[in-house]
Amino acid sequence: MDLLIKRVYDEPSGADGFRVLVDRLWPRGLSKERAAVDLWAKEAAPTTELRRAFHQDGMDWETFAAAYRAELATNPAVPRLRELLAGKPVVTLLYGVHDERHNHADLLREALLE
Template sequence: MSGVVRIKRVYDDPAPEDGYRVLVDRLWPRGVSRERAAVGTWLKQVAPSAELRTWWDHDPARLDQFTARYRAELDANPALDELHRLLHDHPVVTLVYSARDPHLNQAEVLREYLATRRYGPR
């Protein structure tokens, strides 16, 4: 992976320093138009499965289990190839998410996952 990976809430104003914005939620955020979201790609396939997302429900007590389960899903996820390509094509990529908590969200887990993995084509 080359470049910088950031995370940002979709409800925060887009900024030039965001670089290429990738929405990493399975569902489109409520009340946000496509223009307002200003994402280059909606990569919902890298989001946690519906079952995992429902089970977790952003419960801080389940964060460690959620992280382990989500990382296991990512290990087997072919959609990471597309994200990997975007990370190589853009010097800055911002993973955009809709959760309220800037520390308790799947984009933070995904960013940490990406920082610990080097990818090649599958």
């Protein structure tokens, strides 16, 4: 399986394959039609507390990444998602944040590929 990452605000493409939104909150100003999401896997996103600590309270990236990896290791949504995506040739994980380098979708991708 090819597991890609893309901002949900970017134009959907046929090359995206199965599109999975991996944010806990629905992206602002984006209709469900325009998002073209096949699955909303909000249970695999960072917890509300961790998300707020990173986006609102100034938690640094390394601390966030370590905390989210710890959440992923014990989150039952991760193996369920891995199982659900098995057999799909192309899957694109969609996220809403502006920062393409520091976002949880990349960490979730790592966990799903393990």
